[in-house]
Amino acid sequence: MYRYLERRLVEHLREFLKRTYGLEVSNTVVEQPPKIEFGEYALPLAFELARKLRKAPRKIAEEIVAGIGTIPGFETFEVAGGGYINVRVKRAELAGALTADESPVEDIPAGKVLVEHSSINPNKAAHIGHLRNAILGDTFVRLLRFAGREVDVQNYIDNTGVQVADVVVGFLHIEQKSRAQIEALAAAPRFDYVCWDLYARVSHWYEEDKANPRARADTLRAIEEGNNETAAIADLISVAVLKRHLETMDRLDIEYDFLPRESEILHLHFWDAAFGKLKEAGVLTYEAVGKNAGCWVMPRAGRAKTLTTGGTEGTGENSIGENIAEEDQKVIVRSNGTVGYVGKDIAYHMWKFGLLGRDFGYRKFYRYPNAHECWISTTDGEKDHPHFGDVAEIYNVIDARQSEAQNTVIEALRGLGHDEAADRYTHFSYEMVALTPRCAAELGYTLSEEDKGRAWIEVSGRKGFGVKADDLLDALIGAARKEVDARHAELSDAERGGIAAQIAIGALRYFMLKFTKPSVIAFDFKEALSFEGDTGPYVQYAAVRATNIFRKGGLDVESFSREGTVGVSAEDFDKYLGGAAGDDIWELWLAAAKTSYVVSQCIAATEPAYLAKHTFQLAQLFNTFYHRYPILSETDEGRKKFLLTTAAVVRRELNRALGVMGITVPPVM
RNA sequence: GGGCCCGUAGCUCAAGCGGAUAGAGCAUCGGAUUUCUAAUCCGAGGGUUGCAGGUUCGAUUCCUGCCGGGCCUACCA
Secondary structure (H helix, E strand, O other): HHHHHHHHHHHHHHHHHHHOOOOOOOOOOEEEOOOHOOOOOOEEEHHHHHHOOOOOHHHHHHHHHHHHHOOOEEEEEEOOOOEEEEEEEEEHHHHHHHHOOOOOOOOOOOOOEEEOOOHHHHHHEEEEHHHHHHHHHOOOOOOHHHHOOEEHHHHOOOOOOOOHHHHHHHHHHHHHOOOOHHHHHHHOOOHHHHHHHHHHOOOHHHHHHOOHHHHHHHHHHHHHOOOOOOOOHHHHHHHHHHHHHHHHHHOOOOOOOOOOEEHHHHOOOOOHHHHHHHHOOOOOEEEOOOOOOOOEEEEEOOOOOOOOOOOOOOOOOOOOOOOOOOHHHHEOOOOOOEEEEEHHHHHHHHHHOOOOOOOOEEEEEEEEOOOOOEEEEEEOOOOOOOOOOOOEEEEEEEHHHHOOOOOOHHHHHOOOOOOHHHEEEEEEOOOOOEHHHHHHHHHHOOOOOOHHHHEEEOOOOOOOOOHHHHHHHHHHHHHHHHHHHHHHHOOHHHHHHHHHHHHHHHHHHHHHEEEEOOOOOOOHHHOOOOOOOOHHOHHHHHHHHHHHHHHHOOOHHHHHHHHHHHHHOOHHHHHOOOHHHHHHHHEEEHHOOHHHHHHHHHHHHHOOHHHHHHHHHHHHHHHHHHOOOOOOOOOOOHHHHHHHHHHHHHHHHHHHHHHHHHHOOOOOO
């Protein structure tokens, strides 16, 4: 509602400015006043117009206020300070609409959105860094769906790379396991933990003997070729670990629709199709001499010089390549003819936009407890399957370290003439999760003096250095369980377990979302396990408190929200929300009205942290309200009804906003 | 060397496209009628927004230069 009113205000303003001054104002800044007493919107536009109109800002503001006339839903326009225009809405009207949960008709952009996230190498357990990725990605999916978009969720699986090869080497060369033995291990619980430890050991093993790394090269080649024992073992390992990842993420209510795998990108020859087009468009050039002799290269993204199309077209023999300085070349095809991962990524992204002319085979892979079906790529799949790919927009949730590679893929699309696709390609970039030195020490790692002085230490899967996702979740559930047990001895074991899980997920998801994307999270158990202050459980608790009011009052909160709230008249809203006396409760209503506004901000800025901040502020305001206004003991029936309605509306919005963050509210806390 | 990001209270972080007195949480200290109320609330202290310039009516925000830190810069992924 808040968002809808803002749009209406802007439209009227533009129309007014055009009519009165003959000015076309493209971006009208609308702010929120620092204090609720000043109104709901603040317009600093008089400052901007001052130069154009050669008048004092205050004078202009006065003219606008005098001439703007009436706008439905708005009460007053006032000049403040040196030229601000503070705008007040009709509180009763907005409150009435919010109570009835009216949602104005929106223009939803056409076309499907594809969000790729997680993309964990299937060779070891997921860790906290992967959690940040998956939680950001899943929340973004929920934001888009809340905004009415149709979304496909994909999790790219690199099942043929060195990381999987390393674990295969570990089982075959270090552990000397047979295929049957590995199969047995893979069927046991937490196989991903076994791989986690083994992967770290393989790194050491490579260093022990110069001959050892040869096993990696041989294994990698065998995996890429396929149709052999090594490839079969790699497949069984990667599939087993992948299933573990799906289980881990499902604990957090994170689901995927489709799992495209690198093996199919290879075996279905996606690259061949892409390679032809890239050569033809002159995006790739062949290097005949120098450091990259024998390779097909692209200009490195970010410092790409203008692609010159002069010289030999098509084959691009040497001539174009000479225009790219050697250090600015990104090798796409190696001199031995194999493709690097950026090349595969280009092909994959052409497929995403429906530009490749090839498709995956599909088969069902994993059925979630809620019956949702997750599909996986295969060479010859089932006849009937959902249509994936060929989408209008894509978001890739990938950490900031890969931004250059991501930009290279975007440049390749541009080079192919697909600017419209490149424009709808968003690298959803975020910073990594690292460990504080204290956290590392707690985990038993010995730190160098240098490391002790650092703000954070990077997680390393290769070294086995990090906090595993399931371990963190278990720790959170354990800590939450202690609190629940202390408070709710009357509940059954299963009930307490369920609540503890909800709280743990709330704490974890909120923790990963409260930091803005460019901020490195220096992970620390003390902070992550906190349930007080700026945390998920704080927000959950506010929602639980709202529910408690109804339960203790003998009212069913759901049916009250459906039917009871309509009993508050416009006069009553005016009475209780009007004037300075109503300011503090109105502030709560106004915050509650902002959910869809905040969601749209999150999408536009690809920044879910705004929503976390919003839920926290709403919960804070509600807690203040809760403390200040006893509801059940209220003797004035009209006022009591109004206060109950306030609680019901805030509860609904808290549940809704938390839901977008993938957080549910326990029955009691 | 080049590219990207960061530097705000003791600590961890906010501050929407440049706006009104730079806000939260944690920690510290002091309080909250035994109740819909403590996973909470109220209050206090705590800031030269890394430094120096510039643009602007107005800069944490934009520009330039320094200082400090991180990441990327493989015929790895």
